[in-house]
Amino acid sequence: MINRKVIVKVPASTANLGPGFDTLGMALSLYAWIEMSALASGETVIDLHGDGLNGIPRDKSNLIYKIAQLVFDEAGVAIPELHISMYSEIPLTRGLGSSASAIIGALTAANALIGNPLEQDRLFQIATKLEGHPDNVGASLFGGIIVSSWDGSRAELIRLEPHPELDVLVAIPAFQLSTEKARHALPSQIALNDAVFNVASSSLLVAALASGRFDLIKHAMRDRLHQPYRAALIPGMATILEEATAHGALGAALSGAGPTLLALVEAGSPQRGELEAFLKATLLKEGIEAQTMWLKPCVSGPELTVWEGPDESASFMERIKGEIIA
Numbered sequence: 001m002i003n004r005k006v007i008v009k010v011p012a013s014t015a016n017l018g019p020g021f022d023t024l025g026m027a028l029s030l031y032a033w034i035e036m037s038a039l040a041s042g043e044t045v046i047d048l049h050g051d052g053l054n055g056i057p058r059d060k061s062n063l064i065y066k067i068a069q070l071v072f073d074e075a076g077v078a079i080p081e082l083h084i085s086m087y088s089e090i091p092l093t094r095g096l097g098s099s100a101s102a103i104i105g106a107l108t109a110a111n112a113l114i115g116n117p118l119e120q121d122r123l124f125q126i127a128t129k130l131e132g133h134p135d136n137v138g139a140s141l142f143g144g145i146i147v148s149s150w151d152g153s154r155a156e157l158i159r160l161e162p163h164p165e166l167d168v169l170v171a172i173p174a175f176q177l178s179t180e181k182a183r184h185a186l187p188s189q190i191a192l193n194d195a196v197f198n199v200a201s202s203s204l205l206v207a208a209l210a211s212g213r214f215d216l217i218k219h220a221m222r223d224r225l226h227q228p229y230r231a232a233l234i235p236g237m238a239t240i241l242e243e244a245t246a247h248g249a250l251g252a253a254l255s256g257a258g259p260t261l262l263a264l265v266e267a268g269s270p271q272r273g274e275l276e277a278f279l280k281a282t283l284l285k286e287g288i289e290a291q292t293m294w295l296k297p298c299v300s301g302p303e304l305t306v307w308e309g310p311d312e313s314a315s316f317m318e319r320i321k322g323e324i325i326a
C-alpha cells in the first residue's frame with residue numbers, strides 16, 4: 001500500500017496568443033491545486049473546494065480520478081480507491097485552460113504518487129491526446145511560452161523563456177463559452193492568403209517573443225484564422241483587438257477559445273490604468289461585466305510537494321491558503 005500524499009500546484013494558461021491557433025501557449029500566474037493519496041480502505045473521496053468547481057462530479061466519473069487511473073494502468077499498478085482534493089482559482093470555460101490544468105495536475109499527481117515512472121514527454125503526449133491540441137496542456141506542463149505541434153499521433157514542443165518585463169492583463173467576461181461552441185464558429189476551409197497571413201504573424205510573434213522585440217508584437221498578434229469568426233460570440237472583442245494598442249497594450253488576443261480577452265503589456269507601462277479601464281468599458285458598452293486581473297507569465301510547470309508516511313499535520317485548504325489569490 002502506498003503511504004504517500006502529493007499536492008500539485010498547476011498554472012493556468014492562455015492558448016493561441018492571436019495567430020498561433022492550437023500551437024502557441026503561455027502559462028499564467030493563476031493556479032489550481034490537487035492533492036492525492038491512496039486509500040487503504042473505504043471508497044474514493046473527492047473533495048472540491050470553492051464555488052468555482054460547482055457542478056463537477058465527485059464520483060468516479062470525475063476527470064481527475066479517471067486520469068489518475070489512466071496513469072496507474074499505463075504504469076501497471078492498481079490503486080482503485082483515492083482521496084482527491086481540489087481547489088482552483090482558474091475560472092471554468094473562460095479560455096484560461098482550466099481543463100488543461102486539471103489534466104496536467106491529475107497526470108502529475110498520479111505519477112508522483114507511484115514514484116514518477118512516466119517521463120514528462122509521456123505525460124505531454126497523453127495530455128495532448130486527451131485535450132485534442134497541445135497549446136494549453138504544454139504551457140501548464142512546462143511553464144513559460146510554448147511553441148508546439150501535433151500531427152494526431154505525436155506532439156512536439158519548444159519552450160521559450162518569457163521576457164521578465166512582460167505583464168499580462170486579462171478581462172474575464174461574466175459568461176461562459178464552451179470550446180466546442182467556439183470551435184463550431186470556425187469555417188472548415190480558409191483562403192490561402194489568410195493562411196499565409198497567419199504563418200507570417202505566428203512566426204514573427206515567436207521570433208519577437210524570443211528576442212524581446214516588444215515593438216513587433218502589435219503587428220505579429222494579428223490573426224485571420226479564428227478570431228474574426230469568433231467575434232460574434234464575444235461582443236466588444238473586435239474593438240478591443242483593434243484599439244488595445246492605442247491604450248498601451250503591446251498586443252491583444254482572445255485567450256484560447258474565449259471569452260477572456262488578453263493584452264500583453266510592458267511592465268511599468270504608464271498606461272496600465274487606461275488599458276484596464278478601456279477593456280472594462282468596451283465590454284460594458286455591450287452589456288458585459290468583466291473582471292480584470294494583472295498576471296505574469298508563469299515560468300515553471302507544476303510544483304509538487306510529496307509527504308512520505310502518515311501526515312495529519314494540516315488540512316488541504318490550510319496547506320494552500322497562504323498562496324491563493326484573495
Ligand code: HSE
Nearest residue numbers: 015021022179256257
Ligand atoms: N486552441 C484552442 C482553441 C484552445 O482556440 O480552440 C482552446 O482549448
